[in-house]
């Protein structure tokens with residue numbers, strides 16, 4: 001297995017993330033079946049599908065929170081193997097947002113933002129604070145800097161989590177249903193931040209059921225079921241002209257909901 | 258057109274408490290059986306409390322230098338406690354058989370420890386360095402009056418070193434930016450070692466040969482911390498000093514034999530002093546070892562996991578007394594003939610590992626209470642294992658397990674009395690020994706009550722402090 005891909009072959013600008021024939025099992029359970037996806041730089045990919053179809057597992061493979069057993073995953077030309085150095089390098093480029101935010105509860109919002117740049121990137125305190133405030137402004141909650149996560153609303157926490165992620169200047173961001181734990185009134189404030197991010201040219205992979213968001217932001221929509229990619233298309237065709245009955249059924253379920 | 262809706266104005270909640278009578282009725286006399294319990298309880302208190310107070314306080318004899326005072330008082334019908342007995346022996350109860358002329362050394366170390374623990378334990382009050390400096394000046398003055406100039410110099414040096422280090426560590430050219438550059442790190446390592454070496458040679462040629470190596474190594478260690486850890490706070494430095502410089506200082510000061518200090522072997526140690534030495538080192542070593550054991554038990558490496566599990570299960574399966582016996586009787590059998598291992602040291606090691614096993618289980622419980630998401634978020638941000646554990650996971654874990662750890666600390670403190678089985682005389686041991694004094698036969702009660710009071714005060718302090726910590730961290734993020 002080659003450690004890094006030859007540039008002419010991978011063309012990192014077009015294919016920033018490449019998954020080819022990825023398979024994964026939990027014990028005997030085949031969660032991911034022959035997944036082939038490539039995501040270019042600046043591209044926005046939305047993944048949707050019914051519960052248990054393997055969406056989370058798929059994106060968690062990209063930063064090695066889950067290990068795949070067959071196939072190759074390349075991020076920016078670096079192959080994900082058991083090599084810790086490669087994993088570190090990939091995690092440096094890939095940020096991730098979670099459904100339940102996962103802020104560090106024992107630190108204030110500001111500390112949540114500064115701790116990683118300081119400990120992982122060796123950034124001096126002053127610089128880290130400036131960076132933190134820059135991104136807090138961007139997600140429009142600089143006034144919360146000295147609050148603890150438990151004192152913030154869900155929407156605010158998710159925006160803090162986005163800012164925390166941005167402080168590590170990732171090249172790609174993975175979103176695992178970032179709004180599904182939120183009340184409807186808070187969903188919009190998080191989606192606004194995500195749209196703003198998308199407009200700034202960030203490469204994004206979002207697992208989400210927010211179809212409005214998918215329509216406005218996505219370059220491509222991927223529909224998964226039972227660990228397989230059923231259909232992959234641009235949002236216009238995906239929503240107006242789905243190719244498979246499984247997709248049609250899923251879309252009808254979501255829209256009637 | 259839709260109707261206008263507006264929320265109702267909130268009403269104050271009805272007041273249901275009805276003063277003292279209401280409180281008594283709900284808490285003490287709510288049912289016939291409760292009433293009965295209350296009456297029985299009051300009766301027991303009525304019988305015991307006044308007679309204890311009259312024995313311990315009202316009819317007690319407080320001062321005097323021989324038993325004649327107490328006998329006289331007893332003859333006059335004043336049948337209370339004879340605290341004169343304790344008074345006469347206060348020195349032995351506190352210092353054991355440590356030579357009277359050398360007791361100032363213990364006093365200095367206790368003062369240094371007290372003044373350096375204060376800012377650590379009350380970190381919110383002593384957050385800024387000027388308050389710490391004020392405390393330090395107070396410490397120097399107090400030490401000067403109690404012990405003398407040598408003590409106050411030591412106090413000053415030890416107290417202000419962390420302040421100096423934390424100021425130094427903020428100077429960018431010394432520490433920041435460390436950079437991933439291997440050469441920069443190499444230069445810093447070299448610099449630290451050179452300074453340590455310099456200190457070694459100066460100490461060796463000008464002050465004392467015996468301590469030169471240790472002082473040199475200590476200095477190198479502190480310098481390494483200085484050049485490798487970025488902008489460490491004063492508190493951080495106090496912790497580092499507490500686990501590096503303080504034990505070294507204690508070793509030389511308390512054991513002596515260097516710098517013109519007469520040696521005092523550990524079999525002269527005893528009393529409250531010994532209790533504090535055993536409990537203090539026990540607490541300071543058991544917790545870190547316990548943390549490592551807990552992490553090891555959850556490790557994915559099978560060898561480490563098996564070693565940790567077997568150790569914990571083995572230790573939890575035997576009583577502390579037998580561990581101490583093993584340490585004092587069995588352990589030397591495994592050593593070569595001419596190697597002798599201090600008895601106190603063996604007891605310390607035994608207690609540390611015994612309690613480490615218990616604390617490991619408490620901490621493991623806490624680790625299980627940390628949501629998986631915390632690990633995932635940290636990993637996704639690029640945190641490597643050890644940094645993630647020390648900065649993200651363990652601080653949360655330790656806050657969760659404060660009550661459990663406080664429990665272990667309390668029982669550790671009280672279990673120090675078990676060192677008696679291997680012939681070390683801690684506070685309780687000294688109290689018992691005092692009863693056997695032929696001049697003072699018959700004052701068993703006083704001895705035991707005194708020891709009990711001292712233990713109770715220490716334990717109560719730990720217990721209150723743990724409650725304080727719980728509240729502090731509870732309000733901060735729940």
Ligand SMILES: Nc1ncnc2c1ncn2[C@@H]1O[C@H](COP(=O)(O)OP(=O)(O)OP(=O)(O)O)[C@@H](O)[C@H]1O
Nearest residue numbers: 026027029031049050051052053054055056057058
């Ligand atoms: N650690 C695990 N061990 C065993 N099975 C797992 C594990 N994690 C997930 N699974 C299973 O794998 C399947 C896919 O899970 P995954 O979380 O990827 O689904 P999902 O598409 O994200 O669903 P949802 O929309 O509910 O989040 C599910 O059937 C789940 O039960």
Ligand SMILES: [Mg+2]
Nearest residue numbers: 055056057177
């Ligand atoms: Mg999911």
